[in-house]
Amino acid sequence: MKIKSSADYMASLQKLSPIIYYKGKKIKDVVNHPATAPHVRAAAMTYATANSEESKDLATATSHLTGRTISRFTHVHQNVEDLLKKVKLLRLLGQKTGTCFQRCVGFDGINAVYSVAYEVDRKHGTDYLERFKKWLIRIQDENLMVVGAMTDPKGDRSKSPVDQSDPDQFVHIVERRKDGVVVRGAKLHMTGAVNSHEILIMPTMAMDEKSKDYAFVCAVPVDAPGITMIFGRQAGDDRRDNLERIDVGKPSFGAVGGEAVIVFDDVFVPNDRVFLDGEVEFTGDIVYRFAAHHRANYGACKTGLMDVLTGAVSYLCQIQGTSKGSHVRDKITEMIHLCETLYSSSLACSIEGAPTASGAFLVNTMLANVCKQNVTRFHFEVARLAVDLAGGFLATLPSEYDLRSDEVGHLVSKYFSGVADIPVEDRIKIGRLIEAMTGGTALVESMHGAGSPQAQRIMIFREGDLGNKIKLAKALAGLPSDKTEKRKKAEEGKKN
Numbered sequence: 001m002k003i004k005s006s007a008d009y010m011a012s013l014q015k016l017s018p019i020i021y022y023k024g025k026k027i028k029d030v031v032n033h034p035a036t037a038p039h040v041r042a043a044a045m046t047y048a049t050a051n052s053e054e055s056k057d058l059a060t061a062t063s064h065l066t067g068r069t070i071s072r073f074t075h076v077h078q079n080v081e082d083l084l085k086k087v088k089l090l091r092l093l094g095q096k097t098g099t100c101f102q103r104c105v106g107f108d109g110i111n112a113v114y115s116v117a118y119e120v121d122r123k124h125g126t127d128y129l130e131r132f133k134k135w136l137i138r139i140q141d142e143n144l145m146v147v148g149a150m151t152d153p154k155g156d157r158s159k160s161p162v163d164q165s166d167p168d169q170f171v172h173i174v175e176r177r178k179d180g181v182v183v184r185g186a187k188l189h190m191t192g193a194v195n196s197h198e199i200l201i202m203p204t205m206a207m208d209e210k211s212k213d214y215a216f217v218c219a220v221p222v223d224a225p226g227i228t229m230i231f232g233r234q235a236g237d238d239r240r241d242n243l244e245r246i247d248v249g250k251p252s253f254g255a256v257g258g259e260a261v262i263v264f265d266d267v268f269v270p271n272d273r274v275f276l277d278g279e280v281e282f283t284g285d286i287v288y289r290f291a292a293h294h295r296a297n298y299g300a301c302k303t304g305l306m307d308v309l310t311g312a313v314s315y316l317c318q319i320q321g322t323s324k325g326s327h328v329r330d331k332i333t334e335m336i337h338l339c340e341t342l343y344s345s346s347l348a349c350s351i352e353g354a355p356t357a358s359g360a361f362l363v364n365t366m367l368a369n370v371c372k373q374n375v376t377r378f379h380f381e382v383a384r385l386a387v388d389l390a391g392g393f394l395a396t397l398p399s400e401y402d403l404r405s406d407e408v409g410h411l412v413s414k415y416f417s418g419v420a421d422i423p424v425e426d427r428i429k430i431g432r433l434i435e436a437m438t439g440g441t442a443l444v445e446s447m448h449g450a451g452s453p454q455a456q457r458i459m460i461f462r463e464g465d466l467g468n469k470i471k472l473a474k475a476l477a478g479l480p481s482d483k484t485e486k487r488k489k490a491e492e493g494k495k496n
């Protein structure tokens with residue numbers, strides 16, 4: 001592995017030159033800019049865990065392509081154990097960062113594209129998998145971070161890609177050359193984009209025959225000519241700009257993943273980096289396999305966040321002298337229960353995982369959808385309980401400037417103190433941590449990341465096998481199992 005540590009990772013980012021805008025200005029150094037540095041540090045934890053004795057086994061894997069030791073974030077799942085290790089790794093990283101560490105998006109993209117490329121080649125005699133393997137071996141050997149780029153702007157959502165008045169609302173191929181393709185459009189909400197090395201572009205939805213130019217997969221370096229990124233705002237980012245460290249709540253890491261718009265303005269992609277081109281019937285599989293892996297993740301990374309939140313609230317209750325109240329214990333019990341329920345779901349869809357034709361393992365898609373659907377509720381309920389227990393001071397707490405002020409600092413200390421033996425600064429810091437993990441943009445990812453709740457409900461209904469459930473009910477009610485049987489009986493009756 002070329003990148004061996006967090007420091008190597010940060011140094012590797014400084015060698016790249018992506019074009020990134022934030023609040024109308026260019027970011028020159030993503031590693032040190034106050035808006036992006038917390039996200040770089042969170043992603044860097046994925047490198048650090050691979051070096052720590054306690055987490056090495058979870059954070060590394062043996063490449064099935066080279067036999068070499070690689071980061072798990074670049075691995076193609078070879079068995080159920082790989083899927084389970086991923087879940088455990090993501091929870092651990094959620095606990096260490098309290099936020100999104102971003103690297104799973106590319107990880108899931110790699111797994112989706114690998115298994116689908118195998119099937120495309122089998123049907124069409126193409127060589128996408130060989131090209132993909134070549135690219136992936138470099139990603140594994142150099143230990144690069146990949147942003148999985150899926151979500152297109154979509155413009156008028158009642159219209160298909162080719163019917164949009166602006167064709168760039170979906171990323172598409174605008175020119176095919178002998179040596180490659182030229183790509184135009186944009187991807188939105190791209191987690192970890194500004195601090196990745198490579199972009200893996202995938203279609204945003206199943207495409208039809210008319211949309212061949214939109215049905216492609218390819219990889220480009222983040223600083224390829226024609227790429228511009230616009231980094232998103234987050235609630236409280238001005239606090240970070242001014243280095244108000246306590247008021248930030250989580251000084252080392254960001255509130256969410258650090259998302260950006262990636263614009264592709266006629267970006268040239270050489271043929272050996274194109275992994276699907278026009279085989280429209282496979283686009284749905286790429287989207288669905290990617291989504292299933294990512295939905296499974298949420299019962300892992302977000303439970304790590306819930307662990308932190310539950311710990312923060314429990315400590316705050318100790319500081320405030322309420323920890324012995326029976327309703328407090330009951331609410332904390334509920335927070336733990338909801339968190340572990342989600343984790344069970346993430347483990348379950350991994351244990352029920354199965355090999356695709358390529359040999360790469362895929363999670364159980366029904367259970368992965370159930371897992372993510374519950375995240376859209378349980379994480380919010382855990383946050384609600386945290387705010388309930390923390391109290392109104394979360395919204396009215398004076399700033400760090402006042403705490404440090406010669407004139408009013410002693411008043412803030414006096415009136416925000418709790419039990420005698422815990423410093424007031426602890427109460428303020430924990431309060432700000434809870435604020436950062438429950439307010440503003442903190443929970444949006446749990447709702448919409450890996451697809452909005454409705455996307456999971458569609459798949460849950462589709463995969464729910466209602467026909468079989470009806471059969472079960474009919475059998476117990478003593479009804480004929482289907483129409484044919486009913487008809488057969490009626491016909492027999494007539495004959496008799």
Ligand code: SF4
Pocket residue numbers: 099100101102103104105191257294297298301302445449
């Ligand atoms: Fe990974 Fe979770 Fe962030 Fe998705 S939301 S990239 S699964 S940490």
Ligand code: FE
Pocket residue numbers: 100191257445449450
């Ligand atoms: Fe996410």
